[in-house]
Amino acid sequence: MAAYSVLSTICHSSPTFSPFSRSPNRKSTFILSKSLSLHHTPNPKSTSPFIFSLLSHNSNHDQNSLTSSNSSTPSFLKIPLPFSSALDSLLIFCTSLALSFTLLVADADSALAFVVTTPRKLQTDELATVRLFQENTPSVVYITNLAARQDAFTLDLLEVPQGSGSGFVWDKDGHVVTNYHVIRGASDLKVTLADQSTYDARVVGFDQDKDVAVLRVDAPKDKLRPIPIGISADLLVGQKVFAIGNPFGLDHTLTTGVISGLRREISSAATGRPIQDVIQTDAAINPGNSGGPLLDSAGSLIGINTAIYSPSGASSGVGFSIPVDTVSGIVDQLVRFGKVTRPILGIKFAPDQSVEQLGVSGVLVLDAPANGPAGKAGLQSTKRDAYGRLILGDIITSVNGKKVANGSDLYRILDQCKVGDKVIVEVLRGDQKEKIPVILEPKPDES
Incomplete structure (x- = not known):
């Protein structure tokens, strides 16, 4: 704005002002002579205001004031008219150019002041999701299930991928948790960490009933990032x-x-x-x-x-x-x-559909081996008589007072018990109901 005001003052100080004029204007000659004398002033800060004041005050001077010997202008500043006209045009052109450049620079700086380059902005929930992924990704691993296959032509044994899945680091000792069906049938297992480093894994143990397996890798502890363990008892629908x-x-x-x-x-x-x-x-x-x-x-x-x-x-x-x-x-x-010790009754029971066809509710005992918990307690198996007729065994209707309508109910109750617990099994034997105490034992292959 300052540069614009100065330019306006110059342009309006004289009606005959023209920055690109080359005519021998007497008025501008006096301006030139005055401005040349300013180059010898000791205070350069006062030069510009003084020039602009001369531009506004000396517009009425005539030609005689410039050429007369009695003029107040010093003789060493008197310049021949043609040369003065050329310098006059050059000076005005340079001044206009300088003022225009100043104006442009001022406008550019003002424009840049309003240009704001803001970074990508994310909402609070987005930032939380990004942070969660970045912090927990190092704990997640990639598991490759390899199976041994024999080449039909060369008869060479080869290991080929037969499946893959995911897992996560459980602790700093190299234990990795995954599903049992991810590693089922594998002859070899490979675990790839988040940094793409791959290690051979061995099976520590698995629980087929709950579809959980634990592997172990010999990876440096600084590469293992255990996942934070939470709780699931207080979960809510909708979270x-x-x-x-x-x-x-x-x-x-x-x-x-x-x-x-x-x-x-x-x-x-x-x-x-x-x-x-x-x-x-x-x-x-x-x-x-x-x-x-x-x-x-x-x-x-x-x-x-x-x-x-x-x-x-x-x-x-x-x-x-x-x-x-x-x-x-x-x-x-x-x-x-290396194993899960889960209690069992030691029986084999019929499919739920078979019991429904009989019009009763419960679990029909097909077999109760004599060396199992149920056999030792006296539960009877289903069998055939001498004529080939089917004689139904005991039908379990409740355990510890909890109703048993199907096999799922029986498993659900046993999952809440421990090896060595004594449970009261209520059975339907013929037309009679009996209560039989049974001491739970672990699976034979887990003892």
Whole structure:
């Protein structure tokens, strides 16, 4: 604005002012002579105002004032008219150029003052999600299931990938937790950490009934980042959850959703035994996500992504995760003992549909080996008489006063018991009901 005011003063100080004029103007000659004398002044700061004051005060001078010997202008500043006219035009041109440049620079600086280059802005929830993924990705691993295959032509044994899945680091000792169906049938296992380093893994132990397995890798402790362990007992439908895994063999992938259901029940892919209190979520879970962690909004583990409900095999918005409270107890036993000590009754029972056809509710005992807990207690098996007629065995209707309508109910009750516990089994034998005490024992292959 200052440069614009000065230029306005120059342009309006004289009606005959023209910055590009080359005519021998007497008025401008006097301006030139006065301005030349300013180069010898000791105070350069006062030069510009003085020039502009001369431009405004000497517009009425005539030619005689410049050429007369009695003029107040010193004789050493008197310049011949043609030369004066050329210098006059040059000086005015330079002055105009300098003022224009000053004006342009001033405008550019003003414009730059209003240009603000802001970084990408994220909402608070977005920042929290990004931070959660960055902090928990180092804990998630990629598991490759290798199987031995014999080449049909060379008869050489080769290891080829037959499946893959996800897992997560449990502790600094190199224990990795995943699903049992991820490692089932493997002749060799490879675990790839977040930094793409790959290590051979050995199986510490597994629980087929709950579809949980523990591996171990000999990786440096500084590369192992244990995942924070949370709790699943206080989960609520509607709270946010986050699933991290390697679907379809891709690199770490994050999907988000909410808990859409609690206390669901699914069957183990290996044994068919029911898994209770499963978490249902609408976070996308695809092949390869199995064994990966399900996290809450604080980044703590609340479950293992295990299965999906989908006729096509792809995510349909209904995924299931084994709760961390169930997983923690299993992993502790596998790490300490290499096995899970789960109590059994020691019976084989008929399918639920067969019992329904009989018009009764309960679990029909097909076989109770004499060396098993139920056989020792006196439970009777189903058998045939001498004529080939089927004689039904005991039908279990309750255990410790809890009703048993099918096999899932029986498993659910036994999961709440420990090895060595005495339970009261109520059975229907013929037309009579009897209560039989049974001492629970571990599986023969786990003793």
